[in-house]
Amino acid sequence: MTTTTQVAPRPAAAARDPLAAAQPTVVAHGVSKWFGTKVAVSDITCSFGPGITSLLGPNGAGKTTLLRMITGLLHPSEGSVSVFGKDPRKDTSVYRRIGFVPEDDAVYGHLTTRELVRYAAQLSRCDASDRAIDAAIARVNMQAAADRPIAQHSKGMRQRAKVAAALVNNPDFLVLDEPLNGADPAQRAVLIGLFHELAAEGRTVIVSSHVLAEVERMTDRVITILDGKVAAAGNIRAIRAAMSHIPHKVRIDADDPRTLARALLDVPAVLGVHLGGGGLEVETASLAELGTALPVIAIEHGIRVTRFEPVDVSLESVFRHLLSIRR
Amino acid sequence: MTPFLAIVRVTARQLAGRSRLIGFALLSLAPAALLLIAARSANPAALDLELGVLLVVPFFSLIIPITTLILAGSALGDERRDKTLSFLVLRPISRLEIAVAKTTAAALVSSGFALFGTLALSGTWVALGGTFAIFPPIIIGATIACVLYSAVFVLLGNILARVTLAGLLYVLLFESAIVDEIERLAGASFWRIGLGATVDAMPSQFPARALLAPLGGWVPSLTSALIVAGAIAIICIAACTLLLSRRDSL
Numbered sequence: 001m002t003t004t005t006q007v008a009p010r011p012a013a014a015a016r017d018p019l020a021a022a023q024p025t026v027v028a029h030g031v032s033k034w035f036g037t038k039v040a041v042s043d044i045t046c047s048f049g050p051g052i053t054s055l056l057g058p059n060g061a062g063k064t065t066l067l068r069m070i071t072g073l074l075h076p077s078e079g080s081v082s083v084f085g086k087d088p089r090k091d092t093s094v095y096r097r098i099g100f101v102p103e104d105d106a107v108y109g110h111l112t113t114r115e116l117v118r119y120a121a122q123l124s125r126c127d128a129s130d131r132a133i134d135a136a137i138a139r140v141n142m143q144a145a146a147d148r149p150i151a152q153h154s155k156g157m158r159q160r161a162k163v164a165a166a167l168v169n170n171p172d173f174l175v176l177d178e179p180l181n182g183a184d185p186a187q188r189a190v191l192i193g194l195f196h197e198l199a200a201e202g203r204t205v206i207v208s209s210h211v212l213a214e215v216e217r218m219t220d221r222v223i224t225i226l227d228g229k230v231a232a233a234g235n236i237r238a239i240r241a242a243m244s245h246i247p248h249k250v251r252i253d254a255d256d257p258r259t260l261a262r263a264l265l266d267v268p269a270v271l272g273v274h275l276g277g278g279g280l281e282v283e284t285a286s287l288a289e290l291g292t293a294l295p296v297i298a299i300e301h302g303i304r305v306t307r308f309e310p311v312d313v314s315l316e317s318v319f320r321h322l323l324s325i326r327r
Numbered sequence: 328m329t330p331f332l333a334i335v336r337v338t339a340r341q342l343a344g345r346s347r348l349i350g351f352a353l354l355s356l357a358p359a360a361l362l363l364i365a366a367r368s369a370n371p372a373a374l375d376l377e378l379g380v381l382l383v384v385p386f387f388s389l390i391i392p393i394t395t396l397i398l399a400g401s402a403l404g405d406e407r408r409d410k411t412l413s414f415l416v417l418r419p420i421s422r423l424e425i426a427v428a429k430t431t432a433a434a435l436v437s438s439g440f441a442l443f444g445t446l447a448l449s450g451t452w453v454a455l456g457g458t459f460a461i462f463p464p465i466i467i468g469a470t471i472a473c474v475l476y477s478a479v480f481v482l483l484g485n486i487l488a489r490v491t492l493a494g495l496l497y498v499l500l501f502e503s504a505i506v507d508e509i510e511r512l513a514g515a516s517f518w519r520i521g522l523g524a525t526v527d528a529m530p531s532q533f534p535a536r537a538l539l540a541p542l543g544g545w546v547p548s549l550t551s552a553l554i555v556a557g558a559i560a561i562i563c564i565a566a567c568t569l570l571l572s573r574r575d576s577l
Binding site for chain 1: 328329330333334337340341344409410411413414415416417418419420421572573575
């Protein structure tokens with residue numbers, strides 16, 4: 001099931017097409033990739049522009065394959081990829097503007113972070129001076145560990161070292177494949193803050209992840225991939241709203257939950273009410289209808305409502321729902 | 328620093344890690360150690376023959392090939408295995424530059440070990456009353472062999488997951504057993520090409536005839552060895568470039 005219609009991304013259509021970025025810098029058009037008989041990515045058309053876009057999906061969904069086709073590491077079996085108007089597999093000059101953080105624990109363990117960042121700068125033909133290297137290392141807050149061999153780093157620190165190396169050429173387009181893997185909460189906060197900064201600077205940032213809560217902290221533009229196809233795309237809330245046939249869950253706290261529960265059951269849009277934790281969890285077919293009915297009921301019964309919060313407008317719930325459909 | 332030099336430097340460091348440095352240095356010292364042992368037992372008049380048969384030939388036929396195939400196979404093979412290849416190929420540099428830099432790094436490191444072994448062997452030979460004139464021919468031939476093995480095994484490291492096994496089969500089975508039986512295949516044996524160049528460059532006073540035996544009927548001159556090495560290196564680098572361009576970088 002998809003909640004969107006896939007169309008070729010065009011700037012004019014951007015406002016309507018959740019797969020199309022408003023100002024596309026990176027365009028994947030009808031890309032497919034198969035390895036032998038296994039189809040990893042099937043006919044995906046989407047575009048990316050300034051800001052953060054998350055690719056979301058379970059392991060093996062095709063996120064990494066799509067990212068690798070976008071960067072030119074893999075050539076599409078069908079379709080085409082354009083980065084700043086160029087095919088990265090044919091014109092390597094485009095790599096001056098790209099930074100890539102691979103998913104794998106792919107680092108040169110014998111180098112220090114400083115050496116890795118300098119190597120990246122030299123390979124990118126950009127400023128490899130001490131000042132430039134220090135600046136890239138400072139952006140990921142790794143000054144204290146910059147001169148230790150990467151082999152001695154924790155996985156989270158390796159991720160930050162890779163991010164520093166990806167930033168040293170001041171890229172306009174960053175591809176981050178599971179960049180938060182192995183990072184502790186403090187490191188994640190640093191990295192997420194950094195990604196927001198990069199997006200605010202007008203860079204195109206694609207982040208792939210299966211850590212749903214963190215994706216929500218990073219961006220609200222999400223492309224969900226399942227079985228190599230786009231399952232949903234757009235704003236997280238819009239995706240959830242588009243699945244209108246799926247009941248919404250709302251948490252309501254009130255001073256008299258039992259009376260409120262009885263009254264709510266008379267509202268046609270309410271499908272079920274569960275008492276617990278000093279409040280209610282209401283399942284409704286229409287958030288708007290519930291939102292209209294609740295104040296009326298509260299006034300009518302003299303109930304004080306202290307909390308009204310949709311509890312499944314989250315990637316977790318969207319993700320679970322999409323997975324259940326897949327099964 | 329240019330991307331080419333950066334790749335050469337980082338690859339050379341990667342190839343010459345501490346354990347490899349110690350292991351290959353000890354292996355390269357083996358001919359010198361054997362010469363010392365041979366000098367104690369051999370007839371001094373026949374020492375040049377002992378050097379040739381016992382030491383120079385194994386130096387060319389085993390030590391150089393095994394050292395070089397392991398190093399060269401790792402130059403790109405380790406990048407594929409460790410999935411660091413994306414770090415190299417997603418850069419504004421040509422695939423040709425990467426292929427040449429990797430081959431250069433492998434040839435430099437393996438030639439370094441060959442230089443160390445040749446110096447030890449020549450120094451020991453001088454200490455036993457011989458002449459240092461044997462050093463230039465051996466290092467020239469050894470370098471040619473290192474370039475040949477490097478070019479081929481950097482390419483194979485980009486293709487095969489078990490490049491070291493394939494290399495050992497080539498060296499121990501094809502070059503040693505099969506070519507020994509079928510002399511007309513001698514031209515496909517890289518160490519024989521290097522050894523041929525060494526024999527050709529040897530001082531006339533050095534009785535090189537003992538070295539000729541393992542070469543069979545085909546003894547390349549220094550010039551033809553250089554031409555063959557250059558041609559094979561160009562073909563392998565071109566193939567490696569093509570593979571890096573066309574093949575998915577997984």
